[in-house]
Amino acid sequence: xxxxxxxxxxxxxxxxxxxxxxxxxxxxxxxxxxxxxxxxxxxxxxxxxxxxxxxxxxxxxxxxxxxxxxxxxxxxxxxxxxxxxxxxxxxxxxxxxxxxxxxxxxxxxxxxxxxxxxxxxxxxxxxxxxxxxxxxxxxxxxxxxxxxxxxxxxxxxxxxxxxxxxxxxxxxxxxxxxxxxxxxxxxxxxxxxxxxxxxxxxxxxxxxxxxxxxxxxxxxxxxxxxxxxxxxxxxxxxxxxxxxxxxxxxxxxxxxxxxxxxxxxxxxxxxxxxxxxxxxxxxxxxxxxxxxxxxxxxxxxxxxxxxxxxxxxxxxxxxxxxxxxxxxxxxxxxxxxxxxxxxxxxxxxxxxxxxxxxxxxxxxxxxxxxxxxxxxx
Numbered sequence: 001x002x003x004x005x006x007x008x009x010x011x012x013x014x015x016x017x018x019x020x021x022x023x024x025x026x027x028x029x030x031x032x033x034x035x036x037x038x039x040x041x042x043x044x045x046x047x048x049x050x051x052x053x054x055x056x057x058x059x060x061x062x063x064x065x066x067x068x069x070x071x072x073x074x075x076x077x078x079x080x081x082x083x084x085x086x087x088x089x090x091x092x093x094x095x096x097x098x099x100x101x102x103x104x105x106x107x108x109x110x111x112x113x114x115x116x117x118x119x120x121x122x123x124x125x126x127x128x129x130x131x132x133x134x135x136x137x138x139x140x141x142x143x144x145x146x147x148x149x150x151x152x153x154x155x156x157x158x159x160x161x162x163x164x165x166x167x168x169x170x171x172x173x174x175x176x177x178x179x180x181x182x183x184x185x186x187x188x189x190x191x192x193x194x195x196x197x198x199x200x201x202x203x204x205x206x207x208x209x210x211x212x213x214x215x216x217x218x219x220x221x222x223x224x225x226x227x228x229x230x231x232x233x234x235x236x237x238x239x240x241x242x243x244x245x246x247x248x249x250x251x252x253x254x255x256x257x258x259x260x261x262x263x264x265x266x267x268x269x270x271x272x273x274x275x276x277x278x279x280x281x282x283x284x285x286x287x288x289x290x291x292x293x294x295x296x297x298x299x300x301x302x303x304x305x306x307x308x309x310x311x312x313x314x315x316x317x318x319x320x321x322x323x324x325x326x327x328x329x330x331x332x333x334x335x336x337x338x339x340x341x342x343x344x345x346x347x348x349x350x351x352x353x354x355x356x357x358x359x360x361x362x363x364x365x366x367x368x369x370x371x372x373x374x375x376x377x
Contacts, residue, residue, distance in 0.1 A: 033251070034251045034252070034253075035248060035249050035251065035252050035300050036252055036253050036300055036330065038299065038300055038328065039300060039328055039329065039330060040327075040328030040329065040343075042340060042341045042342065042343075043300075043328055043329050043330060043333065043341060043343075045079060045340070046072070046075050046076065046079055046336065046340060046341060047075070047253055047254075047330070049075040049076075049078040049079040049082065050070065050071075050072065050074070050075035050078075050253065050254060051253075052078060053070040053074055053075065053078060054070075055069045055070050055071075055254075056069060057258070057259075058138070058259045058262060059256075059258040059259050059261070059262040063137050063138070063166075063167070063168060063169075063266060066137065066138050067137075067138045067140075069138075071138075071139075071143055071254065071332070072143075072254055072332035072333075072335070072336065073142070073143045073144070073145070073146065073335070075254075076146070076336055076337055076340060079340055080337070080340070085339070089145060089146065089149060090146065090149040090150060090153060092112055092113065092114060092149055092152055092153065093113060093114065093115055093116045093117075094111065094112065094113035094115075094116065094117050095110065095111070095112055095149075096110065096111045097109070097110050097111075097141075098110065098111055098160075100162070100181075100182060100185045101181065101185065102164075102165070102177075102178045102181045102182070103174075103177045103178065103181055104165055104170065104174065104177075104178070107162060107163060107164065107165075107178055107181070107182060108141065108163040109141075109160055109161060109162045109163065109182065110141045110145075110148065110160075110161045110163075111158065111159070111160055111161075111193060112148050112149060112151075112152040112158065112159040112160075112161070113125070113152065113158045113159075113193065113194065114152050114153055114156050114157070114158075115194070117193055117194055118192075118193075118194060119194040122194065124190075124191075124194055124195060124196035124199075125156065125157055125158050125194055125195055125196065126155065126156075126157040126158070126195065126196060126199040126200070126201070126355070126356075126359040127157060127158050127159075127160065127186060127190055127195035127196065127197065127199065127200045127201070128151055128152075128155060128157045128158070128159045128160070128200075128201050128202070128203050128231075128355065129159075129160050129162060129182060129183050129186045129200065129201070129202050129203070129212075129215070129227075130144075130147070130148050130151060130159050130160065130161040130162070130202075130203045130204065130208070131161075131162060131164070131179055131182075131202070131203070131204035131205075131207075131208030131209075131211040131212055131215075132144035132147070132148075132161065132163065132204070132205060132208045133204075133205040133206030133207050133208050133209075133332070134166075134206070134207060134208075135206070135207050135236075135259070135260070135262075135263030135266075135267070136164075136166060136167045136172075136175050136207045136263060136266070136267045137166055137167050137168070137263055137266045137267065138166070139207075140163060141161055141163050144161070144205065144208075144335060145335075146335040146336070146337065147205060147233075147334055147335035147348075148161045150335065150348040150352075151203060151231075151348070151351070151352060151355075154348050154349055154351075154352030154353075155351075155352035155355045155356055155359075156356070157195075157201075157355065157359070158190075158193055158194060158195040160182070160186050162178070162179060162182035162183075164178035164179050164182070164211065165178055167266045167267040168266045168267075171266075171267060171268065171269050172267050172268050172269065172273050172276070172278075172279065173276075173278060175211060175267075176211060176214045176215075176218075176278055179211040179212075179214065179215050180214070180215050180218045180219075183202065183215045183219065183224075183227075184224065186200065187200065187224075187225060197225070198225075199228060199359045200225070200227050200228065201227050201228055201229040201230070201231060201355050201358065201359070202215050202216055202227045202229075202230055202231070203230070203231030203232075203233070203351070203355075204231070204232065204233065204235065205233040205234065205235075205332075205334060205335070206233070206234055206235065206236060206255075206303065206331065206332075207236050207263070208233075208235075209232040209233055209234065209235025209236060209237070210235055210236040210237065210278075210279070210281070212230055212231070212232060212235070213230065213232060213235060213237065213281055213310075214278045215227075216230050216290050216291060217277075217278070217285065217286075217287075217290065220289050220290060226290075226291050227291050228291055228292070228358045228359065228361065229291050229292045229293070229294060229354065229355055229358035229359075230290065230291055230292070230293045230294065231294045231296075231351050231354075231355060232293055232294065232295045232296070232307065232310070233295075233296045233334050233347075233351065234296060234297055234298055234301055234303045234304070234306075234307055234331055234334075235295070235303070235306060235307055235310065236260075236279075236303060236306060237281045237282045237303075237306040237307065237309065237310035238279075238280050238281060238282045238283050238306050238309060238310075239264065239274040239275070239279050239280045239283070240280075240283070241257055241260060241261055241264075241302075243305035243306070243309070244305050245301060245302055245303065245304035245305035245306075246260070246302045246305065249300055249301055249302045249304065250302065252300050252301060252302060252330060252331070253330065254330065254331060254332050255301065255302060255303070255330070255331035255332065256302065257302050260302055260303075281310060281313075282306070282309040282310045282312075282313045286317075287313055287314050287317035287319060288317045288318060288319075290314065290317070290319045291319075291320075291358070292319070292320040292321075292322070292354075292358050293310075293311070293314050293319055293320070293321045293322070293323075294322050294323075294350075294351055294354040294355065295307050295310065295311050295321065295322070295323040295324070296323075296324060296326065296334065296347050296350070296351060297323070297324075297325045297326070298325075298326050298329045298330055298331055298333055299325065299326065299327045299328060299329060299330075300328075300329065300330040300331075301330055301331040302331070303331065304325070307323070307325075308323070308325070311323045322354050324347075324350055326343050326346070326347055327343075328343070329341070329343050329344075333347070334347050334348065334351075
């Protein structure tokens with residue numbers, strides 16, 4: 001009876017597709033060293049703050065247990081306390097929790113605005129529909145609150161952050177359907193919160209970047225008004241866990257390769273899902289006709305290759321791509337307080353600036369879709 005390598009055995013939860021991918025990789029060798037030693041001093045301080053909170057390995061936990069573990073937002077709070085700095089969110093005039101309709105029931109959302117509402121007689125603002133990270137399994141609006149606030153402030157846009165149902169309670173494509181429903185709702189209700197439905201972008205981090213991509217592809221295919229740009233922050237864009245960055249950053253923090261396999265396992269219903277174009281995007285999806293992509297990658301991140309391979313495929317498909325790789329930082333760096341991590345502020349301004357450039361282009365004529373008709377379609 002053949003003996004599976006440790007690497008191949010770790011892929012068993014992903015079924016045959018994952019096993020084939022693992023077996024096709026490099027021969028078994030010593031596991032790579034912890035790559036977080038390459039982190040810059042500010043990033044190392046944050047990683048030490050995260051470690052001080054004693055997180056358990058996500059891949060060893062149940063989904064319910066994993067949702068209780070500390071993350072980067074908690075590390076930021078810990079670091080600010082160590083420095084005796086106030087732990088206060090970036091101020092905005094409007095931060096409001098909402099319930100919006102979804103295909104499986106109400107969805108939680110949060111509205112952010114850089115100006116007071118309502119704004120009768122005032123110029124309409126651009127709109128960003130934002131999807132948080134967490135591997136489709138963990139994460140919530142609070143954990144990614146800083147990212148949404150930064151986008152609203154830096155891009156001078158209304159931001160609607162949408163929380164989708166999570167796996168394994170709602171497996172693929174449930175969260176994709178929720179994300180698209182949130183996008184349609186935003187288009188239909190833009191006027192009530194002072195937003196211009198002809199200047200809408202989708203932005204997502206990690207698994208949320210995957211949802212933002214899927215929403216743009218769904219809008220294109222359904223001939224729903226397209227977003228004018230996609231902000232894809234270290235997105236999950238494929239299902240190959242043997243890429244260069246998966247190998248080099250297998251033991252990275254706060255995201256490692258084992259965690260990503262765990263996320264995939266909880267998200268999919270069968271190995272065939274791994275080849276669906278909404279998951280294996282850079283490998284199988286038709287990317288023609290998509291809007292401008294603004295891509296952020298981090299050096300010390302298993303998903304770095306995903307973002308780079310996606311950028312290459314988008315360019316080959318005729319899509320405008322603006323990409324930037326940030327050195328010395330890890331996954332989850334984007335929403336960090338810029339006082340603690342200069343690159344976080346750089347990334348926030350980079351994404352916001354590219355969104356503003358897209359918003360400044362001549363606006364296309366937009367017909368608001370009928371949500372019931374879109375759902376039937």
